[in-house]
Amino acid sequence: MPDLLVNLLKLPPLQPMLDELNATGVTVRRAQPFEITPVRQFIESNFSVAWADEISAGMANKPVTVFIATRNRAVIGFAVYECTRKAFFGPAGVASDERGRGIGKALLIAALGGLRELGYAYAIIGAAGPVEFYTETVGATIIPDSEPGIYTDLLTSQ
């Protein structure tokens, strides 16, 4: 899976997406350090232990570099940045029964906005799975010769 480059100076506006999701009962916000257990549990049961471990680094950043989506006070999605490498976005995921509602896009743009606030002009999406999702939502482009990237010689499956 290749790494992708995203121009952070051309991100679409986040607030209209947040307002639209809010109207359907979904909140997208930065996680809090005291929420690490429910966030990890969501990621472990829907994705992998390795992803839950990876986001734990973001929970220790100040500000926390983990965004979550919630409905009825339960986690339904997440997106993180600056966990494994500086300027990197990911991992990210939305519960399978909540996909296709704009939640992944809002989480992506919130997290990329966090990278822009740190001063970066470009972000790297590490080992992008659904490349089309990133090319369509934020105009990401494939970084040539970016495989294998940072996720090599792994102890656990991603």
Ligand SMILES: CC(C)(COP(=O)(O)OP(=O)(O)OC[C@H]1O[C@@H](n2cnc3c(N)ncnc32)[C@H](O)[C@@H]1OP(=O)(O)O)[C@@H](O)C(=O)NCCC(=O)NCCS
């Ligand atoms: C990728 C993922 C986070 C997208 O979440 P989502 O909430 O379904 O995405 P959205 O509803 O915000 O989709 C936004 C747009 O991207 C498109 N899109 C969503 N998933 C896509 C995919 N896998 N491939 C191509 N396009 C996709 C949608 O059709 C939508 O287009 P539209 O605005 O024209 O309607 C979700 O499918 C997921 O959790 N996948 C499994 C984990 C994963 O692969 N994470 C990424 C690791 S790099």
